[in-house]
Amino acid sequence: MNINTQKLQTDILIIGGGTAGCYAALTIYENSPELNVLICEKAHIKRSGCLAAGVNALNAYIVEGRKPQDYVDYARKDADEIVRGDLLLTMSEKLNSVTEKLEKLGLVILKTENGKYVARGNRNLKINGENIKPILADAVGKLPNTKVINRINITDLALKNNKVIGAYGIGIENNIFYVIEAKAVLVATGGAAGLYKPNNPGFSRHKMWYPPFNTGAGFAMGIKAGAEMTTFEMRFIALRCKDTIAPTGTLAQGVGAKQVNSLGEVYEQKYGLTTSERVYGTVSENLAGRGPCYLKTEGITAEQDDSLIKAYLNMAPSQTLKWIESGKMPSQQNVEIEGTEPYIVGGHTASGYWVDTRRRTTVRGLYAAGDVSGGCPQKYVTGALAEGEIAASAIIDDIKNIDLENVDEHEETAYKTEAENFLTEKNTPFTAEQLEEAMQTVMDSYAGGIKTSYRFNEKQLEIADEKIKKLFILSEELYAKDLQELMYIYELRERLIVCRSVIAHLKARKETRWHSFAENLDYPKKSDDFKKYINSKFENGEIKIIYRDLIKEGEDFEHFNR
Amino acid sequence: MSILIDKNKCVGCGRCSLVCPGSLIKLDENKRAYIKYPKDCWGCTSCIKECKAYAINFFLGADIGGMGGRVHTEENGDILKWVIDSPESGISVINIDRKESNKY
Ligand SMILES: Cc1cc2nc3c(=O)[nH]c(=O)nc-3n(C[C@H](O)[C@H](O)[C@H](O)COP(=O)(O)OP(=O)(O)OC[C@H]3O[C@@H](n4cnc5c(N)ncnc54)[C@H](O)[C@@H]3O)c2cc1C
Ligand code: SF4
Ligand code: SF4
Numbered sequence: 001m002n003i004n005t006q007k008l009q010t011d012i013l014i015i016g017g018g019t020a021g022c023y024a025a026l027t028i029y030e031n032s033p034e035l036n037v038l039i040c041e042k043a044h045i046k047r048s049g050c051l052a053a054g055v056n057a058l059n060a061y062i063v064e065g066r067k068p069q070d071y072v073d074y075a076r077k078d079a080d081e082i083v084r085g086d087l088l089l090t091m092s093e094k095l096n097s098v099t100e101k102l103e104k105l106g107l108v109i110l111k112t113e114n115g116k117y118v119a120r121g122n123r124n125l126k127i128n129g130e131n132i133k134p135i136l137a138d139a140v141g142k143l144p145n146t147k148v149i150n151r152i153n154i155t156d157l158a159l160k161n162n163k164v165i166g167a168y169g170i171g172i173e174n175n176i177f178y179v180i181e182a183k184a185v186l187v188a189t190g191g192a193a194g195l196y197k198p199n200n201p202g203f204s205r206h207k208m209w210y211p212p213f214n215t216g217a218g219f220a221m222g223i224k225a226g227a228e229m230t231t232f233e234m235r236f237i238a239l240r241c242k243d244t245i246a247p248t249g250t251l252a253q254g255v256g257a258k259q260v261n262s263l264g265e266v267y268e269q270k271y272g273l274t275t276s277e278r279v280y281g282t283v284s285e286n287l288a289g290r291g292p293c294y295l296k297t298e299g300i301t302a303e304q305d306d307s308l309i310k311a312y313l314n315m316a317p318s319q320t321l322k323w324i325e326s327g328k329m330p331s332q333q334n335v336e337i338e339g340t341e342p343y344i345v346g347g348h349t350a351s352g353y354w355v356d357t358r359r360r361t362t363v364r365g366l367y368a369a370g371d372v373s374g375g376c377p378q379k380y381v382t383g384a385l386a387e388g389e390i391a392a393s394a395i396i397d398d399i400k401n402i403d404l405e406n407v408d409e410h411e412e413t414a415y416k417t418e419a420e421n422f423l424t425e426k427n428t429p430f431t432a433e434q435l436e437e438a439m440q441t442v443m444d445s446y447a448g449g450i451k452t453s454y455r456f457n458e459k460q461l462e463i464a465d466e467k468i469k470k471l472f473i474l475s476e477e478l479y480a481k482d483l484q485e486l487m488y489i490y491e492l493r494e495r496l497i498v499c500r501s502v503i504a505h506l507k508a509r510k511e512t513r514w515h516s517f518a519e520n521l522d523y524p525k526k527s528d529d530f531k532k533y534i535n536s537k538f539e540n541g542e543i544k545i546i547y548r549d550l551i552k553e554g555e556d557f558e559h560f561n562r
Numbered sequence: 563m564s565i566l567i568d569k570n571k572c573v574g575c576g577r578c579s580l581v582c583p584g585s586l587i588k589l590d591e592n593k594r595a596y597i598k599y600p601k602d603c604w605g606c607t608s609c610i611k612e613c614k615a616y617a618i619n620f621f622l623g624a625d626i627g628g629m630g631g632r633v634h635t636e637e638n639g640d641i642l643k644w645v646i647d648s649p650e651s652g653i654s655v656i657n658i659d660r661k662e663s664n665k666y
Contacts, residue, residue: 043583047608052583056664110663120666128663130642151585172585203564204623206584206604213584213604243626254666307665310658313644317633318605318622320656325622325631325648484585484598 001423001482003175005416009404010038010147012395013167013182015154015218017041018049019381020370021188022136023098023388024395029143032396037146038180040169042189042487043213044150045137049190050211050347050371051381054130056250056315058102058109059380060095063119068092071123072553075378078274080513081531082231083350084375085553086357091376094386099125102385106135121253130314132381152178153487154217156415157185157225157366158407164225164365165405168415170490172483177416179407183399184365186391187353191236191345191371192216192498194436194491197444197451198341199245201437207318209238209245210343218372219344219352220494223501223538228354228362228546230374230535232498233505233518235342236349237279237454241295242336246316248295251335254311255304257295260334261285267293271515275348279339280515283453294334305329339516341450344498347371347379349517354535356558358394359387362537364560367391375533422489426479432488435471435478439496442467447503448519457521461507465500472496501536504543508534564603564623565610566632569594571617578609578618611635611642619647 012028014021017039025037041048062068071092076083099117103109110118110126117125140146151172158166158181166181193210206212223229239248251257259268259281267290271281282293297308308330312319323329346352352374353361361368369387370379379387443449446464448456456464475493480486511527512520535546551557567578567587574593586599587609595617597603603620610618616636622628631648644656 043585044581047581047606048583052604052608053606056666108661108663118663126663126666128658128660130658131660200623200625202623202625203601204626206602207623207626208604211583211604211606212602244622250664250666309656311664311666313656313658314664317607317620317644320644321620321622321631321633321646321648322627324646324651324654325629326627327650487585 003177005177007179009181011035011183012037013180013185014039015187016189017045018190019051019384020388022140023385024186024392025140025146027389027392039148040152040154041150042153045148047133051133054315055381058125058127058382060382061099061125062096079377084551086551086555086557087376089553091383091386095382098382098385105139155490157221159225160405160408164363166407170419172487179412181404183402184395186367187218187372188370189218189372190214193343195443195495195499196341196449197440207245209240209340215491215494216498217494220497222353223497225363228535228537230354230533231350232501233509234349234351235517236345237342237516238340239279239337240340241319242338244318244322246319250311251295255300257297260294260296261290262292263290276514276517292336294336296334297330298334300331305331345371346374347384350375350377357556359391360394362559367395422480422486428477428479432478432492435475436492439471454516455519455521461503465503468496468499505534508545564600565597565618565620567595568617571615573615577612581608581612
């Protein structure tokens, strides 16, 4: 198959038209309507990324009587100190304004008779989030100077003199090699799923929590471009309803369901209530022979059943189907829970790009927001919007005196040739699918997957790294017979790159600060020596680890002197 | 989970194929939709909500305890009607008002 080159130029390129990407475009238009924005989206912005199925609540909001600093304190405690105070505070300060904006765009938020939002606990708002993505996409569609190209898989950043000046991508439904030149690039591709063997590796392998189509592209292109990354060792493992992998927060917070073991004992207090401790408790009860574990819903009212059935249809309809087709409502049967495979997602934990306070990465011209950006956990929907806004305003300030540059011809040819090579028929026993399964098996067995109850030791990590490196070499010989298969090859290679970073980070944190998320059997205790960020940079084919001191709120952290 | 597309109901509008976040649905030579990669379905139901011909249903795979029930939606203004047809429990209809927030 031949691919044709198409060159595009824009002031600002946004990679990924998801939550953060869409909001960045809205912010740019509001502040500088004359700027041209190009959003390149791998799927279609109407229903792409984390928001495709709908979400059940706004998990990050400063409710009446609370301050942004309270949110910072909460996130810091949950992550046991390893957070960026500056990022958390700047995000928290915007949570409420982005919420109001979302409501103006059409999101339904529950209000009291006198027009106040109804809080769920200390930080959440109740919404109907089923159509949150179409609402954002509609708003973006109305922006005069924003162009969206759907079904384009961005694969690499364009670099010149250590600066990002654009990106490369390949059409998924048309055989075009896109060369995009921009004054600034915002990466907003979300986190990475599919690195580890999923809960149900057979027919339902993609019935996972995090979107299986967010494959870590943004991490991988940054790593390849030499950007510094942070905290990849803080993996996110979700506690979910068994089989459907539907969220459990609605059961826990909505009807106050407690975690119980098979003996009916409430076990959550025993292990603690942080996000990682809740997973660890469930894992530990299972290991002690007291599994399976449940959320205790038996005994709730019929009215509560009814509300749960509806709430799940708005965000995880498979759970509703499960209740109905089994003929057992949650009031009649406790809901079994399990931990998922580990994900790398900067919107829940703190993995991602190492950014300055305004969300600039360490490579000039490149900015990051949302799940791809690090140091700022518990972002969720509103935090991703807030980061989209913060990054957009930095971009507007920074590009004032910047001109477009042409991409390097050698680089352009090299990336195009790489794609053409994959499209050239060859006699290889392997497919991207096979190597993906191999990668997931390696991560599962040697880098703390479900199989080992998320635990690992250094020897295992060394084996994992060896094997992942070999798989990357094997992936060079893959053959794609169409553009979709070509995308699968790129996705596999992105994941392999991210896996290597995860392994290196897990190895560098020689302590166990977060049970399950990073459970190092060689160092089962927490150590004050590791009250630090673990960062990394890819240099000459190797991952260099950098330890950095904690940054507090109030500091304005910058990478370079401007 | 994955989806089933009823070729006899499909009118070939292509909307399901457009929104699928995994680009998994294609149109065949007769312009009828089919899911090319059933194992890659995330189960987000985006395609189902787009289909005005009610040709798409989702089901739970047997590996995650599916018992043959299937679900589609019918849109009517702000009301999204979910129709669940299950061998055990028969047909259940649940109407959701998009202007109404979740209670939880
Ligand atoms: C199932 C689920 C339920 C959730 N529920 C809630 C909730 O109830 N409340 C809450 O507050 N938060 C919730 N969250 C968290 C929240 O949705 C996310 O943290 C947030 O939406 C992330 O935004 P993002 O912009 O970083 O990523 P996304 O919104 O996923 O956007 C990433 C975009 O990049 C695109 N992309 C990826 N790779 C490429 C590439 N190579 N080239 C081009 N485009 C690419 C993707 O297609 C996608 O559109 C939930 C998350 C999930 C997964
Ligand atoms: S949305 Fe429905 S009618 Fe349209 S192509 Fe898809 S299955 Fe066919
Ligand atoms: S349910 Fe979602 S992932 Fe599955 S085919 Fe439909 S749109 Fe695609």
